[in-house]
Amino acid sequence: MTVEEMNKPASFKLHDLRCFDAVARLGSFQAAANALHRTHPSVFAAVTRLEERLGLTLLDRSGYRVELTEAGRMFHARAGISLRELDNLDSYARQLAIGEEPLLRIVLGDLCNRPSILGALSTFFVDRPRTRLHLDYEAVSGPFERLRDGSADLIFHRAAASRTDLEQIRLCEIRLLPVAAPGFLPHEAGSEVTPQQLQSFTQCVIRDTARDTTPENHFLIDGAPRCSVPDHTMKKELILHRMAWGHLPEFMIEDELRVGALISLQGRYLPGRTETLAAMRRIDRPHGPVAEELWGWLTDGLREF
Template sequence: MTFDQLCAFHAVATRGTFAAAAKALHKSQPAITKLVQNLESELDVVLFDRAAYRATLTDAGRRFLERAAQVVADTESLTTYGRALGRGAEPQVRLVIEAITPLRPVLAALSRVRAAFPLVRLELRTERLAGTVETLTNGSADLVIANAEALERRKMQAMHFARVRIVPVVRRDHPLAQAGSPAPLAALREHPQVVLTDSARVEPAPPINVVEGGLRWTVTDVTAKLQIIEAGLGWGGLPEHVVRAGIRKGTLAALSVHQFETEVIELVTLRHKERAQGPVARALWDELGARPGRTSRSAEAPGTKRG
């Protein structure tokens, strides 16, 4: 029994006719017929009932297909893996992204890389502020998407990825939503500002868009921050792509906060200049730069300051 015989049998069984199997395998129909006949002869079993136009599996053929399909799939997977090894593909790529990163363009890039390297493992995780770049400097990431302000440019190669607008928001019925525009500093200080903490272990970055002298609630991810704000327990700045739907539905209100100094955050893809990378990491770098993100349009009225 040969792998070609198994492939021919599997193709006929799954496509219904010898002609369709021949087309799928780029062989002549007589060649497919001969392969299946030889397989039946070697096994001394009839796998197909050929009385009808379509090749119908016998009971023995159906049972044999269960095992044969797995062998064909495993062999094709092993072939793909071997070819990847031949290209020097690394077994795993580690991508770390800033918590405010829009995922859609990241997933599009990962999809294209997976098509070329289907067996490579991916480790994708989020960090915050300086903690994102720290994973690259300490060697726990191969590529990162980080705030451009957090760079150590002497050792990093940077490539623009996206610009993310930060919109200060509050639940529609929160007192701050009726406090006026711009929101008075005293009112902002009176209510909890929900803030993402820096995940850096060594050297945290200075806080961004934090009102001095106010009450702070700290969280470690964007989802928790959004849910706290949606519950009416505080206010804070979030990526526009995260709050756009809530503003449109009227469940969230955008605030004008003059104390916010950063309206748009530039995100960049980074890799370490002094570390060699395998073909998968290089391919992911290229794909992340192939279709850079764009600054999203404002979900607020013109002239409203974001943070």
């Protein structure tokens, strides 16, 4: 073989590659022909043609059963990977052709009532088995970063009224209340606790999961010691164990407030805040058919959040 021939890209048919793969897996030309619904001579010719185009002897035909040569084993290992990728690509194209994208990436933010959101998504996706739902969690500015870098198709997070680059569907209001466990603070429950009185007590805050964070003041008390946690569930546990105080969504602590396991610090100096939970997506990106169906479903308000 000349240098020019060695450097020339191999050109072979996918049909020939599939015939070789079948012979390698099944151990005979006849078995491969039966599996592929071809004739024995056509499969034999396809494999011979592939060997000629590659300049390799892939099969040892000297015995009762055909065997892979060393080159054949190495080539078949790579060919198997390529054939699986082609099959996946074919499946992907067929799913697109019938109008359902294979994957939808959704990020839940730190304010989400997860049982409610997951219940809604379960209801929507039960009739769309061809689309796989990929869920992630991000906090503070993390969900917005995921939209910006294109690794999320849709997020559920606090509404951002000033963001003109996003479409937003307002879903519900979330009240955030300042709370502490009984005995954590020396002040009587219901008294007007001031920020100055809290400066010596640990405040629990949610960590921002974004890589490029921007300074945001979420109820921070200047000069107070702080501890950070990944989500409100962990934050609630720390507060219940008298390790810190902090703001929590009201839907998470209704029972604890009712039985006195937590005490509200809400008052003139610590008013809390009401946030709007929204579904958001980018305006400048195309969205697949299932993503559009989900957006319309959320717009129509078919689920209580």
